[in-house]
Amino acid sequence: MIIIIIITKKIIAIRMSDKDSKKTQTIHRIIRLSKITKLMILIGGAIHISVFLFFVGLNSDAVQSKQSFGDNNVNLSAISEKWSSYASSLESSGLNSFWILGTVDFIAQLFVLFFLFKLFCLYEKGEIFMAQSCRYLQLIGITLFSYGIVMIFLPSAVSFIINLLFEFPKLEVNYYFGSAELTQLIWGAVILVISSIMKEACTMKDEQGLVI
Amino acid sequence: MAIIVNLDVMLAQRKLKLKDLSKQIDITIQNLSVLKSGKAKAIRFTTLDAICEALDCCPGDILQYQADNNTEMEQD
Numbered sequence: 001m002i003i004i005i006i007i008t009k010k011i012i013a014i015r016m017s018d019k020d021s022k023k024t025q026t027i028h029r030i031i032r033l034s035k036i037t038k039l040m041i042l043i044g045g046a047i048h049i050s051v052f053l054f055f056v057g058l059n060s061d062a063v064q065s066k067q068s069f070g071d072n073n074v075n076l077s078a079i080s081e082k083w084s085s086y087a088s089s090l091e092s093s094g095l096n097s098f099w100i101l102g103t104v105d106f107i108a109q110l111f112v113l114f115f116l117f118k119l120f121c122l123y124e125k126g127e128i129f130m131a132q133s134c135r136y137l138q139l140i141g142i143t144l145f146s147y148g149i150v151m152i153f154l155p156s157a158v159s160f161i162i163n164l165l166f167e168f169p170k171l172e173v174n175y176y177f178g179s180a181e182l183t184q185l186i187w188g189a190v191i192l193v194i195s196s197i198m199k200e201a202c203t204m205k206d207e208q209g210l211v212i
Numbered sequence: 213m214a215i216i217v218n219l220d221v222m223l224a225q226r227k228l229k230l231k232d233l234s235k236q237i238d239i240t241i242q243n244l245s246v247l248k249s250g251k252a253k254a255i256r257f258t259t260l261d262a263i264c265e266a267l268d269c270c271p272g273d274i275l276q277y278q279a280d281n282n283t284e285m286e287q288d
Contacts, residue, residue, distance in 0.1 A: 210253040212243045 027126055034123035041120065045113045052106050056099050095162070104154055108147035115140045129198070129205045137195035145188025152177050216276045219248045222267050237262035 087097035119136040127133060223233065230248065234241040239259060246252050247259075260271050267274075 207253045210246060210251060212239070212247045212252045212255050212259050 027128075030128065031124055031126055034120045038117060038120040038124060041113055041117045045110070045117070048106070048109060048113065052102065056096070056102075090158075090162075093162070100158055101154070104147075104150055108143060108150070111143045112140055112147075115143065129202045131199075131202055134195055134199045134202055137191060137198055141188050141190075141192035141195050143188075144191060145185060148181055148184030148188055151184060152181050214277055214280050216278050217247055217250050217252070218274055218276055219244070219263070222269060222273060223248075226267060228267075233263070233266055236266045 087101060090097035090100060115136045119133055119140070122128075122130060122133045122136070223230065230241055230244050234244050237259075239262070247255065255275075260274070263274060264271060
């Protein structure tokens with residue numbers, strides 16, 4: 001009886017190793033690259049959070065794009081050069097422009113990083129054409145697209161709220177629409193389309209599995 | 213779907229089990245089960261050939277066309 005169990009276990013182990021060997025080189029490459037990408041996302045996210053919190057806590061002249069923490073620049077478009085005049089007027093009103101303008105930007109980027117991390121976790125497991133991975137891609141697309149829209153109207157929304165709540169010198173209600181916002185919208189739309197294509201591919205793969 | 217798979221009938225007539233057929237034609241029991249339950253989207257000629265050879269029958273014995281009500285209504 002024990003011998004039969006041992007033999008069965010060995011057969012199962014051999015079959016498992018056969019299955020592993022059948023995995024194509026491409027899949028192995030994807031898994032390897034996904035591991036590296038996941039690690040980079042993790043490091044990027046950690047730097048992003050720490051730098052943002054550092055400047056929010058510091059409340060220094062964090063209105064310029066040149067603010068940096070060691071070699072790591074804060075890559076937030078809301079504190080780039082074109083926003084600096086707007087940020088300066090917020091600062092002159094005694095408000096932390098970095099916190100007000102950067103939070104939306106920061107949260108959106110954090111969401112994208114989180115979804116990317118989850119997506120590459122799935123890729124790392126070799127689950128490429130799965131409904132869940134399509135869902136994460138779709139979420140990244142939605143986040144980027146809505147982030148693009150929000151960035152257009154963020155200054156006017158902030159001005160409106162501040163003018164409503166505080167009695168500082170009135171801030172201009174304006175909006176920004178340039179190549180940066182357009183690029184954001186394009187990326188969002190492109191990723192949304194790719195996620196739809198992936199969804200279609202998943203359906204095709206599922207149907208392929210039902211070909212006997 | 214308008215195509216019905218009569219694999220279970222053929223197996224019953226020959227007093228064979230799915231497991232036996234699976235061993236004979238070297239197709240996993242899971243795949244044969246999908247085929248038997250009518251969930252399969254397509255069948256390869258090689259699979260059909262192997263099943264026909266094992267059961268000594270024709271493709272028409274395994275696959276049967278039955279018009280859907282919707283199809284009939286469209287034709288009317």
